[in-house]
Amino acid sequence: MAISKFNYNSFNVTPVASKALAFNSDADGFTTASGSSMILIKTLTASSSANLSFVNGSSDVVLDDTYPVYKFLCINCHPSQQGGDGDEFSVGFRDGSTAYDASKTSTFFSSVHGEDGSGGAVAYRDSHDQANATGFQTLAVDMDADNDTQVSGELTLFNPSSTTFVKHFIWRGNHVHSSAGIQDTYVAGYCNVTAAIDAVQFKMSAGDIDAGVIKLYGIADS
Amino acid sequence: MAISKLNFNSLNVTPTASKGIGFDSGADDLEASFSGGSMVFISKFTSDGSDDTATFTNIDSTYKEYVFVCTNLHPQTDSREFQVNFRDGSTAYDATKTTTYFRAYHDEADSATTLSYDGNNDEAQSTDPQYLSSSVGADADQSTSGILHLFNPSSTTFVKHFISTFNHNTADDYSQVIYVAGYCNVTAAIDGVQFTFRTGEIQGGTITLYGIN
Numbered sequence: 305m306a307i308s309k310f311n312y313n314s315f316n317v318t319p320v321a322s323k324a325l326a327f328n329s330d331a332d333g334f335t336t337a338s339g340s341s342m343i344l345i346k347t348l349t350a351s352s353s354a355n356l357s358f359v360n361g362s363s364d365v366v367l368d369d370t371y372p373v374y375k376f377l378c379i380n381c382h383p384s385q386q387g388g389d390g391d392e393f394s395v396g397f398r399d400g401s402t403a404y405d406a407s408k409t410s411t412f413f414s415s416v417h418g419e420d421g422s423g424g425a426v427a428y429r430d431s432h433d434q435a436n437a438t439g440f441q442t443l444a445v446d447m448d449a450d451n452d453t454q455v456s457g458e459l460t461l462f463n464p465s466s467t468t469f470v471k472h473f474i475w476r477g478n479h480v481h482s483s484a485g486i487q488d489t490y491v492a493g494y495c496n497v498t499a500a501i502d503a504v505q506f507k508m509s510a511g512d513i514d515a516g517v518i519k520l521y522g523i524a525d526s
Numbered sequence: 527m528a529i530s531k532l533n534f535n536s537l538n539v540t541p542t543a544s545k546g547i548g549f550d551s552g553a554d555d556l557e558a559s560f561s562g563g564s565m566v567f568i569s570k571f572t573s574d575g576s577d578d579t580a581t582f583t584n585i586d587s588t589y590k591e592y593v594f595v596c597t598n599l600h601p602q603t604d605s606r607e608f609q610v611n612f613r614d615g616s617t618a619y620d621a622t623k624t625t626t627y628f629r630a631y632h633d634e635a636d637s638a639t640t641l642s643y644d645g646n647n648d649e650a651q652s653t654d655p656q657y658l659s660s661s662v663g664a665d666a667d668q669s670t671s672g673i674l675h676l677f678n679p680s681s682t683t684f685v686k687h688f689i690s691t692f693n694h695n696t697a698d699d700y701s702q703v704i705y706v707a708g709y710c711n712v713t714a715a716i717d718g719v720q721f722t723f724r725t726g727e728i729q730g731g732t733i734t735l736y737g738i739n
Contacts, residue, residue, distance in 0.1 A: 310532065314531065314532050315531065315532045316531035316532060316533045316534070324546045324547075324560070324562065325546065325547050326544065326545060326546040326547060326560070326562070327534055327541045327542055327543060327544065327545055327547070327558060328534075328543070328544070329543050329544050330543060331534070331541040331542055331543040331544075332534060332541070333533070333534045334534050337544075337546050337562045338562055338563075338566050338567060339562050339563055340562060340563015340564065340565050340566070341563065341565045341566060341567045341736055342563065342564075342565040372595075372597050372732060372734070373595055373597060409632060409633070409634045409699075409700075409701040410632065410701055411630035411631060411632045411639070411641075411701055411702070411703050412630075413630050413641045426641070427641065428630060428639055428640065428641035430632075430639050433632045433639060434632075435632060435633065435634055435635065435636030436634045436636075460673070462597050462598065462671035463597045463598050463671070466598065468598075468666065468667060468730075469598045469600070469667050469668070469669045469730075470667050470668070470669075470695060472598075472669075472670075472671035472672075472693045472694070473693070474672070474691055474693055474703065490630070490703070492630070492691075492693040492701065492703035493632075493693065493701045493703075494693065494695060494701055496634065498667050523565075523595060523734075524567060525567065525570050525595075525732065525734040526567060526570065
């Protein structure tokens, strides 16, 4: 009788938990191989979006104890408006309710340099840090809204499902400043809560995220 | 006679060295083109609540970059420095290092901020451990988290560069972020990395080691 289905033990290799099947380095036998530890969970694409939200358990988003560390890659996030209150890219964290208002203490500094060569400097910006505040954390300020300008960066969130520790986060990103130049921004801090963080939302301080992509990855630890 | 085990040439796909096997884009054939990703899990340290050290000795030429992801490292005692050192041939973690160290902090009471270079915590041809976080608090919810990158540790030609970013709660309730970069000023291979608190135990947290293909 012909074999209709092969099982895990049908292959001439010793099964290893959570490993994949691969050819060995001589291409003359099977071996087991590790997959990547950086796992794409979800991609959200902005299209005149009021916000982009990653909610655990919704739309295939995982943001729980599946991974100990999560990374958000923000790529070409473009604001709908410039000036006034509409030119700050920001993030909020949800810690149990439906609101993105987890209390945070954070630091914020940046370096700037104009396209005309002016203003090269690095400085702490105390108008954008937070001291046990529930407002959204600014990640980019004074953004330009020309068609070719945007913010790109990476946010790392450590162990959001912990119910023991506060939740550390670290951001670095850069954007085109409204006065025509680069601003390289460093933000770090913690959500000063022991409740789990189960959702993260990005938005502009006013107006929309006109365009751009935010990708969520889990960093596996086994 | 029944087939007992399928061999590498039993599948309808051309074997390719070190490649994984998957379905093709049409889901109607096999292909051997999967590389398994470039960030590869190697090992994990999980504190048992009373560890003097967290030590990794599986560092070699397999990868050109090693990444240590440190999550919620919790000290036994208030105001302790989380630190790292490197092994360069002997059994001791004492590779000579030159480093930079700068920080930003902001307290929960909104009374103080800084962005400054800290000349007390950098190293100049020192064999001492390098601080990655300073004055970490020991309250139950306090810890330090961050990432350390170590480049080409197996080189016997170049010094060994490393870069880290760590955030932590201080004992007096500041959020403090520390940026360290430097090099082990040795051409011997680095084959071990050890994390400790300046004094006392590691009483919680994990450190996960990855290799970057």
